[in-house]
Amino acid sequence: MADNTPWDTIGSLAALFTRLDSERGLPPEEQWTLQVLKLSEEVGEAAQAVIGVRATNPRKGRSHSWEHVQEEVADAVITGMVGLARMRPDDAAEYLARVLAEKSAKFLPAAGL
Template sequence: MNTAPWETIGRLAELFTSLDTARGIPAEQQWTLQVLKIAEEVGESAQAVIGAWATNPRKGQSHTWQHVQEEVADTAITSLVTLHRMLGDEAPAFFEALLTQKAATFLALGDPASAPPLEGV
């Protein structure tokens, strides 16, 4: 596993945690605020999609699909920073294990051999 992205995520998480701690914000409140930051990033992704499709008559085409991609990447980065702030150095292993579990579940949906039998057939 390439650990370089997780090293950067860890450094960001440590920075944000130290800044919040210096402001007197307790750990669980920091986590809560960080999860809200994920929601903010998702909203910005949605706003970019609306702008790319030009569905807001007041703004027209205000974004490109590259903007959407950047906002989705911001959402992913913010999510991984949040996970690292909650779990510390255990975040990469936790993420990899959960990704493996979810992938096995969803990829099995595309494999007809692993589909559950139809009842009553």
């Protein structure tokens, strides 16, 4: 496993979850829908952690650390990558690289300018 890239691990997770959901009789689009809902849940947990670190809920006070926030953000990223790999099992990494290049070009100057 030490030689695996993050995308290898993401692909393995995506294949596992797809197989498990398929065994439950869920069609692909329903699987994708549930994966996006899972992503929303993870983003919500990151938001809850920020609320906890900022102590903005008077009932709970300071209930989280920035380390918790970082872990929840990582969970959201992983869940998003797994979702993309489930929807695009053949080219998720390349697709993400392409979309990242397009989106970042709006903010980062072109090389050599």
